[in-house]
Amino acid sequence: MSLSREDCEDGNNLKKPFLYTGSWYKMGSKQSNILNSSTQYVIRDSSVSVLFCVLIVALGPLQFGFTCGYTSPTQESIISDLKLSLSEFSLFGSLSNVGAMVGAIASGQMAEYIGRKGSLMIAAIPNIIGWLAISFAKDSAFLFLGRFLEGFGVGIISYVVPVYIAEISPQNMRGTLGSVNQLSITIGILLAYLLGLFVNWRVLAVLGTLPCLILIPGLFFIPESPRWLAKMRMTEEFEASLQVLRGFNTDISLEVHEIKSSVESVGRGVTIQFADLKMKKYWFPLMVGIGLLVLQQLSGTNGVLFYSSTIFLNAGVSSSNVATVGVGIIQVIVTGITTWLVDKSGRRILLIISSSIMTLSLFLVSTAFYLEGITEKDSSLYSFLGILSVVGLVTMVIGYSLGTGPIPWLIMSEILPMNIKGLAGSIATLTSWLTSWIITMTANLLLTWSSGGTFLMYTVVAAFTVVFAAIWVPETKGRTLEEIQLYFK
Structure with a gap:
């Protein structure tokens, strides 16, 4: 699609985007004023509910970061306690990546068929089992199994969380809220480093279960992604979810129309x-x-x-x-x-x-x-x-x-x-x-x-x-x- 600057400023094309020197060109002044006033209203009314949803799902990338940081402070003690060689510990560390690759293969289709919330629920379970397997490990077998299960859950989380945040956020807050994903990862890494200075590796593994133990009940208190609900033709649930996210006093009719128009050509069973x-x-x-x-x-x-x-x-x-x-x-x-x-x-x-x-x-x-x-x-x-x-x-x-x-x-x-x-x-x-x-x-x-x-x-x-x-x-x-x-x- 090719639009001139005049097309973008024409009242008939106000909702069409235009790429100008690598950036989105501003829309016509009339539409911009409407969007600006609407956007400010959305921020006031929806920021609390959207932020709550983001903080709940951010427990997933917090788990992600904790998994990445776990091996750094525990290497010497795990090798000593379980009599592992350096190559065996290296294999232990790398198994999270292998598990994540398997989780990544399943993540997209899982998120499409059972939703963003359902996928995070499933991802949390192997994470918890994996941390417990590591905590109670008596030999390398349980250690390796636990690390693989952690990685599997992390592979799903790494895809689903940023997608969920992007789909629930107002456009003017999406960058800030989306960056919470990486911020949570870095906090998880730091927590693993810090706690590893004070507790042994088995206790640290038990502490690793906490983000997902909180995430599972937290998911019952947040709405599903409205865009996924719209794609699945669940119209009532879609509008209810969007209304909760934008605030009960906010007129969501324009956003509802825009999302419906975007997904109307995508059938529920389309492969x-x-x-x-x-x-x-x-x-x-x-x-x-x-x-x-x-x-x-x-x-x-x-x-x-x-x-x-x-x-x-x-x-x-x-x-x-x-x-x-x-x-x-x-x-x-x-x-x-x-x-x-x-x-x-x-x-x-x-x-x-x-x-x-x-x-x-x-x-x-x-x-x-x-x-x-x-x-x-x-x-x-x-x-x-x-x-x-x-x-x-x-x-x-x-x-x-x-x-x-x-x-x-x-x-x-x-x-x-x-x-x-x-x-x-x-x-x-x-x-x-x-x-x-x-x-x-x-x-x-x-x-x-x-x-x-x-x-x-x-x-x-x-x-x-x-x-x-x-x-x-x-x-x-x-x-x-x-x-x-x-x-x-």
């Missing part, structure tokens, strides 16, 4: 095949969604954090655990800032700034490691290079948390069309977890081969992410999900 994804209106948003999730992983964040203890040690930091907690605190703070910024500055510009910071910081770490390899260890220059690598690491974490961490999942949940969201969402989530597993498994080998060369490869990926965001990623700030789909059509 989307892989061949259908070749259509441009499908493959382009899928390419953007998958591309961002893959680049997020290939930028080597997991590899950098995996090597953080060595970086701190080279810089003369005696307690790597305390330093790791410090990195976790930085992630939470910067991700919190992103949550506030994303609906003000926009997704695309934050991605570009974030990736640019990561490019410079990764190049700094790469250079520091390369020079360390040709410098005398007892020299003052070697000590300075160690400090320089820490500065690069911290700056890289700041850059990642500013956009590359939270925004890909947010954009994926916004741009996938409703009728392919199940299949496309599963593909995108599976690809993300597969890439994460590859990076985690190869990081140690690559860093042993050449630390400077490894970080230089990560630098190239971060630089390409800048180009990818500038050329292909559309700005979705302030647009309804239906307006975003009009653009891709």
Whole structure:
């Protein structure tokens, strides 16, 4: 669809989107005034109920983060208590990624057939069982089983939560609320780091059940996604859900009409095949969604954090655990800032700034490691290079948390069309977890081969992410999900 600027300002085309230099062009002044006044009313009336829903489902990504952070403070004690080899513990850590890949395959279709709430309910159960299996493990078998079950639940959560938040949020709050997903992950990681300093690994595993134990009853107090209900032709439930989310004193007729118009061509029993994804209106948003999730992983964040203890040690930091907690605190703070910024500055510009910071910081770490390899260890220059690598690491974490961490999942949940969201969402989530597993498994080998060369490869990926965001990623700030789909059509 091609629209001129005049078309967008014409009263007959006020609801149509227009992409201008990579951003959505503003609509006509008359329609903008109507939307602005309506939007302000929606914020006052719906923010409390929507925020409550987001806080409930955010327990899922909190569980996600706790799973990611669990292995860091427990490695030595688990190896000692269960007499594991280092390779067995590495297998234990990687099984969460394997389980997540299996969960990702099921996540999209599960969310389509039993709903967003039902999927989260199912995801919570293997998480609880998995943590208990780890807590009571007497050998590696129960340990591995528990880790796999955790990963399976996390694979479902990683797709369903951002989609649910995107589908219930007003367009002017969707970025902020969607970023809560990544903020919860970072808080979960930090909690695992902190609690791991004070309790043993079995108690820490029991504490890991708490987010899902609270999530299950909490799901009974929040409405199902109105867009999913509309797609399933459950009209009364759809309107009731939207009314609860927007407030009982809010006129929802315009939004009801817009959502119904968007899904009226999608039948309840419609099955989307892989061949259908070749259509441009499908493959382009899928390419953007998958591309961002893959680049997020290939930028080597997991590899950098995996090597953080060595970086701190080279810089003369005696307690790597305390330093790791410090990195976790930085992630939470910067991700919190992103949550506030994303609906003000926009997704695309934050991605570009974030990736640019990561490019410079990764190049700094790469250079520091390369020079360390040709410098005398007892020299003052070697000590300075160690400090320089820490500065690069911290700056890289700041850059990642500013956009590359939270925004890909947010954009994926916004741009996938409703009728392919199940299949496309599963593909995108599976690809993300597969890439994460590859990076985690190869990081140690690559860093042993050449630390400077490894970080230089990560630098190239971060630089390409800048180009990818500038050329292909559309700005979705302030647009309804239906307006975003009009653009891709």
